[in-house]
Amino acid sequence: MTDAEPTVGDLSEGQVLRGILDRLPASTAPVGPGDDAAVLAVPDGRVVATTDTLVHGPDFRLAWSSAVDLGYKAAAVNLADVAAMGARPIALLVALAMPDETPIAFVRGLADGLAQGCAELAPGCAVEGGDLTVSDTLTIAVTALGSLEGRAPVRRSGARPGDAVHVIGELGVAARGLDLLFTRFTDAAGSPVAVTPEGRSALDPADSYALDRQLRPRPPIADALRAADAGATAMMDVSDGLALDATRLADASMVTIAFDAGALGEDVALALGGGEDHGFLATFPEGVVAPGRRVGTVHPRGEVAVTVDGRPWTGHAGWDPYRDWDAGRG
Amino acid sequence: MTDAEPTVGDLSEGQVLRGILDRLPASTAPVGPGDDAAVLAVPDGRVVATTDTLVHGPDFRLAWSSAVDLGYKAAAVNLADVAAMGARPIALLVALAMPDETPIAFVRGLADGLAQGCAELAPGCAVEGGDLTVSDTLTIAVTALGSLEGRAPVRRSGARPGDAVHVIGELGVAARGLDLLFTRFTDAAGSPVAVTPEGRSALDPADSYALDRQLRPRPPIADALRAADAGATAMMDVSDGLALDATRLADASMVTIAFDAGALGEDVALALGGGEDHGFLATFPEGVVAPGRRVGTVHPRGEVAVTVDGRPWTGHAGWDPYRDWDAGRG
Incomplete structure (x- = not known):
């Protein structure tokens, strides 16, 4: 050296x-x-x-x-x-x-x-x-x-039937960035190749944005505090994938989260299964003006924790480090 | 499996x-x-x-x-x-x-x-x-x-000339335990050999005690809180070795810690250089009744941070992970 x-x-x-x-x-x-x-x-x-x-x-x-x-x-x-x-x-x-x-x-x-x-x-x-x-x-x-500055802590367990379900922040963008890393920044053997300025500038603007969000997630912290102030009944960071994290919130609250596919953007599977955006999933009493955008409604607990347009979600739900990490990729 | x-x-x-x-x-x-x-x-x-x-x-x-x-x-x-x-x-x-x-x-x-x-x-x-x-x-x-339960935090920087220097807890016992591991629980190639109940029962009582303290340190937490209540002017956990940790406290307080060798037990070098006992080094205004035992006095800052019977300590001072860790031992 x-x-x-x-x-x-x-x-x-x-x-x-x-x-x-x-x-x-x-x-x-x-x-x-x-x-x-x-x-x-x-x-x-x-x-x-x-x-x-x-x-x-x-x-x-x-x-x-x-x-x-x-x-x-x-x-x-x-x-x-x-x-x-x-x-x-x-x-x-x-x-x-x-x-x-x-x-x-x-x-x-x-x-x-x-x-x-x-x-x-x-x-x-x-x-x-x-x-x-x-x-x-x-x-x-x-x-x-x-x-907490005097706020009541917002837990996963507070969602109630009839509450509006909001997502605060982006969905699927960091996952798109991860996919780019595996497809555009690996060699023939699948090993990682350095992300250089040249490599980044060869990406189209949307891909470049997604790569940036994968490498540097931007959780909307101030909006989460506004959500708490607005009376969020439950909230959590969406880190492992919306479907998986919503299942955790639904289980803690003993409710079902019913998503409207039309509110989840063009790529519903990516929105539900892609992790690492670090936005927030929050529930609010119906009619409350709150940060983020509405993506569904809390229902009484049904047969499954999460539905999409009324049906159970059978696609990829998200990331569990002990089931999904493939050491061979390292 | x-x-x-x-x-x-x-x-x-x-x-x-x-x-x-x-x-x-x-x-x-x-x-x-x-x-x-x-x-x-x-x-x-x-x-x-x-x-x-x-x-x-x-x-x-x-x-x-x-x-x-x-x-x-x-x-x-x-x-x-x-x-x-x-x-x-x-x-x-x-x-x-x-x-x-x-x-x-x-x-x-x-x-x-x-x-x-x-x-x-x-x-x-x-x-x-x-x-x-x-x-x-x-x-x-x-x-x-x-x-803190209303207490003022006790920092490293509060020692004043004239303060009494106390050690609360044991010195050199965990280091003796570590030495036993390297001498009694390694094979001819120097690789670790399992500490079995049989291996432990073959140790004399003092060695068995030292081994236990190396594997499960017992910081005297309640005594540290009593030291704070008694008016400790400075305090720190002795984790890396008394001489090294005392140097840190002396530097933070801009004083010299003067140890009396006679107060440091039979093996002065082990007491000063052995780490991991997780006792406490604390200073108190002269005359205060305080936990632990007196091992020295705080002096105005002299040429060195730590003295033993008035002379600089030139022996092993303790453990610095980036200088002392020998990867070859792993």
Whole structure:
């Protein structure tokens, strides 16, 4: 290795950490990074907490995602889970497990992506703590914390028959982007090929947009908070696929979610089965003015959790990491 | 694989999750596991948050640590970081990244260890959320949250010249246990050999105790809270080695920590350089009755951060994962 490209193995934990912290916005927490733990203010006496991990292989490929993309995505998926409860994200804790040979430039890119994701999606939220470990498998475990600001938490279990079903955000766009990666950015053997600026500029605008949304999801955090303020009875982040996530919400609420196919866009199968857009599925009392667009109605629990135009959905429902991850693809 | 030994790859994420949740005590949080995020009560409007990761290879070997040991240790190291701030641990979030071929029995053991660690070390603290991912490298990323209950957070930066320096908990015991693993539980090639009941019973009582403390550290959480109540000016978890951690506290406080060798036990080098006991290093105004035992005095900042009987410490100071982890040992 050359002096020009130092790796994390060349530096102490403190040096790696400073390289990250220097790129993040200054903490505004009562106690930020540097102590055994951070201290965060949650004025109403309740804190919302969630954790989600990105693992090289199942969750991303370094050929496809830049370090900045990865940092952005790691922030976005966690911010979405906090907002789905009706809480404003206030802090991230980031645990990085990295091979020794990881370039320091990569770690800096990750920090830039985390900072950019927070700034664009949840202004005021910052990285307030973390952990560095050595691992053979690059792993980014993020915990996000949020403040309810007096709101009641919005759970999966609150949907009631007669409620309107809304989707806030996009459907199937990130899945289209994933499909592009597998079809346009692999070699003859199926191995990932780098997404270069040239490769991106060869895409038509809609494909380029879809690729960007796959690499950097944009959960509409502010709209989720507006949905909570508007009286959402149930809400969740749509991460694994609308049909699968709606099944989870329907099961938790003991109702059936009845989708209108006509409201799901041109490609209904993609809208129902494609994951990773990180929009929100929310239910509201009939007649409430609420964010997003109406895609169905909550019915009393029937034989199945989810229907499309009155029939059970038999297509692809979404992504389950332990059933769908094909290690051979890695 | 046989029906008798199902692996996580055989089951859905929901099934794996239920196998874990069924073994954990029931949640007492406003919103526990099962939603996009948990909601936890922190009545004084401040939450303490920390994250720490255990990775197979650098942090543990499956030949040496049982699943229950690992769950216990993952809880303990994070509970200690919360308590070091003067906060009572209230919740853990656990992100597991596991190979497909991980036996479900292993996952159940991890859950048992997490539950046992919480029950013994921080009663009332429970696993309130988590995440499951597939990974080639078994990784346990835990986030712990705590409630200050009106206390001022105790930081690393508050030590003042003239303060008494205390250690709360044991020194060098876990390091002695680690040394036993490398000397007594490896084969001729240096590869780990399973720690069996027979192998353990062949150890003398002191070695058996040290091995247990390496595999299941017992941070004295209640004593750390008593230290905060007694007016600790600075405190931190001793995880990487007393000399290294004292250097961090001294640097943050801009003081020198002057240890008395006579107060550090029979093996001064082991006490200063051995990590993983997860006791606490704390400073108190002179004359305060406080938990632990006095091991030195805070001096105005001199040429070095740490002295032993007035001289700089030139021995092993502790563990830095990016400098000390020798991949060849894995």
